Amino acid sequence: GAGVSQSPRYKVAKRGQDVALRCDPISGHVSLFWYQQALGQGPEFLTYFQNEAQLDKSGLPSDRFFAERPEGSVSTLKIQRTQQEDSAVYLCASSRTSSQETQYFGPGTRLLVL
Amino acid sequence: QQQVKQSPQSLIVQKGGISIINCAYENTAFDYFPWYQQFPGKGPALLIAIRPDVSEKKEGRFTISFNKSAKQFSLHIMDSQPGDSATYFCAASKESGNTPLVFGKGTRLSVIA
Numbered sequence: 001g002a003g004v005s006q007s008p009r010y011k012v013a014k015r016g017q018d019v020a021l022r023c024d025p026i027s028g029h030v031s032l033f034w035y036q037q038a039l040g041q042g043p044e045f046l047t048y049f050q051n052e053a054q055l056d057k058s059g060l061p062s063d064r065f066f067a068e069r070p071e072g073s074v075s076t077l078k079i080q081r082t083q084q085e086d087s088a089v090y091l092c093a094s095s096r097t098s099s100q101e102t103q104y105f106g107p108g109t110r111l112l113v114l
Numbered sequence: 115q116q117q118v119k120q121s122p123q124s125l126i127v128q129k130g131g132i133s134i135i136n137c138a139y140e141n142t143a144f145d146y147f148p149w150y151q152q153f154p155g156k157g158p159a160l161l162i163a164i165r166p167d168v169s170e171k172k173e174g175r176f177t178i179s180f181n182k183s184a185k186q187f188s189l190h191i192m193d194s195q196p197g198d199s200a201t202y203f204c205a206a207s208k209e210s211g212n213t214p215l216v217f218g219k220g221t222r223l224s225v226i227a
Binding site for chain 1: 157218
């Protein structure tokens with residue numbers, strides 16, 4: 001079956017532009033996570049959804065970052081007024097249930113802010 | 115504060131040798147410890163995971179050793195192959211609910227023939 005997909009795979013933005021990154025989790029997966037991975041680093045947690053409810057957004061670095069999952073499936077991570085320090089790979093992961101289980105990662109969106 | 119410390123940063127191993135990557139954690143509430151493998155341009159993929167009720171778990175050529183008292187765990191790759199060349203991340207999370215993974219900084223493994 002299809003895994004987690006993300007689009008676009010690459011995004012170049014000028015500083016100050018708004019961007020929207022999309023995540024399509026594995027069908028039927030309840031939990032969805034967003035992580036940020038800087039070059040040469042491990043992924044760092046941004047936010048977590050259980051169905052459509054955003055249960056944890058403690059990792060969002062500023063109020064320029066906003067995530068939603070309105071129908072409990074596809075999720076969008078939006079970054080407003082992008083800054084150079086936002087350049088990173090943004091990873092989405094989903095898991096089947098709300099209890100601890102394997103998180104399946106998408107290929108990520110590589111964002112470059114110039 | 116780095117909650118999961120991983121070493122070494124990079125590792126070169128001869129084909130057929132043993133690759134060993136170590137991690138240490140601080141938060142005693144962690145009780146799920148997965149290892150992820152990441153190839154360039156791809157997302158991390160789960161390799162093997164362990165819970166603290168066992169001290170070792172083996173799946174094929176991959177073994178996790180876990181030392182709860184020392185708050186350390188390690189990944190051993192036996193008979194390392196060039197196809198194992200990738201970046202490996204240890205991670206940890208709390209079992210209560212579906213909680214985010216806390217990752218180490220990664221180890222870039224190169225297996226040379």
